Amino acid sequence: MNPLDAICNVKRNDGVCVSNLKAAKPVDQAILQERPDVKIFLPFRFHVYKPKDLFQENTYNNFLVAPGGDHVLSLVDEISYSAPPAPPLSQMHELPPDLFCNGDNRPADCPVDCRCTHMIDVPLNSVVEIVLVDEVQAPNLSHPFHLHGTPYNVVGMGRSPDKNIKKINLKHALDLDRKGLLHRQYNLPPFKDTLAVPNNGYVILRLKADNPGYWLFHCHFIYHIVIGMGLVIHIGTQGDLPPVPPNFPRCGHHLPEIEPPYYPIQY
Numbered sequence: 001m002n003p004l005d006a007i008c009n010v011k012r013n014d015g016v017c018v019s020n021l022k023a024a025k026p027v028d029q030a031i032l033q034e035r036p037d038v039k040i041f042l043p044f045r046f047h048v049y050k051p052k053d054l055f056q057e058n059t060y061n062n063f064l065v066a067p068g069g070d071h072v073l074s075l076v077d078e079i080s081y082s083a084p085p086a087p088p089l090s091q092m093h094e095l096p097p098d099l100f101c102n103g104d105n106r107p108a109d110c111p112v113d114c115r116c117t118h119m120i121d122v123p124l125n126s127v128v129e130i131v132l133v134d135e136v137q138a139p140n141l142s143h144p145f146h147l148h149g150t151p152y153n154v155v156g157m158g159r160s161p162d163k164n165i166k167k168i169n170l171k172h173a174l175d176l177d178r179k180g181l182l183h184r185q186y187n188l189p190p191f192k193d194t195l196a197v198p199n200n201g202y203v204i205l206r207l208k209a210d211n212p213g214y215w216l217f218h219c220h221f222i223y224h225i226v227i228g229m230g231l232v233i234h235i236g237t238q239g240d241l242p243p244v245p246p247n248f249p250r251c252g253h254h255l256p257e258i259e260p261p262y263y264p265i266q267y
């Protein structure tokens, strides 16, 4: 299932691409309209640190030591996800707005290892298309992206059809899309909630954003979550959520002398 090389457009006996499976139940026709309401391209990659940039006095930044010794951080759309100090679902009003960012709203002068609570807002009941592009391209590695809260339909996956392109990236994926070369298939695309993005390839997902809330969308390798390979898909608004129950357990800063609002802990 889902061969790493992502050769999905030719018949083969040694593997089946998820995009070639068929859903066992009907797919909402709205999901299959040619133009989704929201289209989100999410390239992801590793940033390789120079040790002198990583190990600075009075900092405590997350990183992973990859096989081979590189010290890396993960970026999705050039942002490394850092978890908020309290859950947005129940304590959004206590979180400073500048904690959050996304590709359209990056903090001013954010460095190459830009960190924030990466969050993308989508309207309730909109049809959302997400295109994940593997810019990591480490040998024999693919990233299983998992979405909480709602399944998605896999409408496309593969590698660039352009043989001159050795490595896919966001710019090339956008170019392919403009030229109609990112293939989508609308005949019963399968429902999934986790999908490995092909090495040096892309996947195209569709979903109906009908479950309001803050939903984590992340690579399921635990070490990759910790270094920021994820983001929050925020569906709807606070008004679409039921009120927080009285005396609901609270989380956040555990030092009793510090009152809300809670700010990110500075080390």
Ligand SMILES: [Cu+2]
Pocket: 142, 143, 144, 219, 220, 221, 224, 229
């Ligand atoms: Cu990963």
